[in-house]
């Protein structure tokens with residue numbers, strides 16, 4: 001007989017399974033996918049790796065993902081010739097089927113007849129069989145109309161020179177055959193002085209509100225920055241980037257950028273880039289304890305039962321942006337040569353595990369990110 005303490009000290013079966021999976025480098029928390037055999041009708045369950053990028057969630061998958069990211073980063077950063085993408089142009093079969101599908105969808109939206117729906121699905125299967133990739137528009141999706149916006153809402157970068165963007169992603173070669181690429185870091189603005197541990201020195205004067213809003217919209221601001229940069233330099237700049245929190249929690253961007261751009265240009269683009277957020281006012285918390293309730297297709301006030309204004313309508317009535325996000329003035333950039341120790345070190349910064357808030361994987365042209373497997377998993381976690 002063993003004592004309770006001895007029994008408690010023994011490893012749990014799940015721990016043993018996890019450790020064994022770790023040892024052999026396979027996923028420790030796979031999804032199960034239900035697969036039907038079309039001939040026999042038999043159902044099978046196949047384990048699919050979770051594919052996480054976070055090491056604490058699944059070490060083997062995170063290490064695999066990191067190795068892939070490092071390869072993507074290294075191979076894309078210092079390319080010296082344009083990556084070629086050989087896409088087969090659509091054939092007549094493709095376009096005819098797609099036209100037929102569009103007619104079916106229109107008919108289905110009018111009549112909602114189940115037969116039409118099935119026919120659409122069989123057309124989808126045919127298109128897939130013909131090798132068409134990507135998502136087909138859903139049969140049931142409502143047709144979205146773009147909201148009418150006045151022209152004053154268009155976001156421009158007025159103080160920047162503008163060139164037509166060439167179809168080029170590779171940087172120029174310099175005398176002596178050098179073709180450096182860049183490592184760039186952008187930060188958020190300052191919201192008040194902070195201590196070494198990142199906490200505000202004067203919490204009453206620290207602009208928490210702006211810090212939070214800048215963080216929420218940082219990714220969109222970054223998108224705007226790339227657009228502006230491409231217009232200014234006149235070629236289709238490609239990058240591999242991560243957004244991480246600094247010690248003061250504000251996000252910042254590290255990017256490997258293909259080709260080289262003068263620091264002064266990067267600084268000007270950063271200073272001129274801003275993002276207007278056309279959200280309805282959201283300074284005040286309106287519902288604290290009694291929340292709106294869902295009733296007959298819309299949210300209503302819990303007391304008056306009056307419908308709340310829908311988002312799209314509220315946005316149309318906004319007189320001015322609720323927030324304008326900008327970068328901080330500090331811009332770090334340096335030129336880095338392919339294959340150097342420095343390049344390896346910076347690829348390391350870009351492919352850390354745990355701190356990444358958002359990853360812009362790949363170079364949009366040559367290394368597409370791996371497919372998101374989760375979408376296909378019909379089962380649940382084993």
Ligand SMILES: [Zn+2]
Nearest residue numbers: 027050058061
């Ligand atoms: Zn895993």
